[in-house]
Amino acid sequence: MTDSIDHHFGLSYANYLVLPRTLLQSMSAEWQQQFVALLHQYDEAFAHVPQAEAYEVTAAVEREVRDLDEYEARLLGITVDPCPGKEPPEGMSPEERAEWRDANWDPTYSRHGQELDSEERVMLPKADPVPHYNRGRTHIEPCATSPR
Secondary structure (H helix, E strand, C coil), rough: CCCCCHHHCCCCCCCCCCCHHHHCCCCCHHHHHHHHHHHHHHHEEECCCCCCCCCCCCCCEEHHHHHCCHHHHCCCEEEEEECCCCCCCCCHHHHHHHHHHHHCCCCCECCCCEEECCCEEEECCCCCCCCCCCCHHCCCCCCCCCCC
């Protein structure tokens, strides 16, 4: 079924769907009424399921840990140990030290004491490109092919 929720989420591991209020309130009144009616159905269907009181949503971009620059890693509390558990021998020249590091390079990453793989994806906060809903006053014109 191509119109299923599973299909909509695709191969992502996302557990939630976040929709900007500004864009929702920019849709036609009829569309909004249908959407709100579906939300009411959803609320009624799962009224018996305990849920969090609130959620915090932050605009972000996804990055692999290895692609973070020094500032971004520090912002996320991620430190790099390029040669974990190993120290270069004393008295090495700078060239020997660089050669030793290359031979022993096996970086591990840590965030709050938790080891991360270099391929692990993390969320890097960014400014939200969608303007604030401003008490219902902000509207963005949908593209011509959308249901208005």
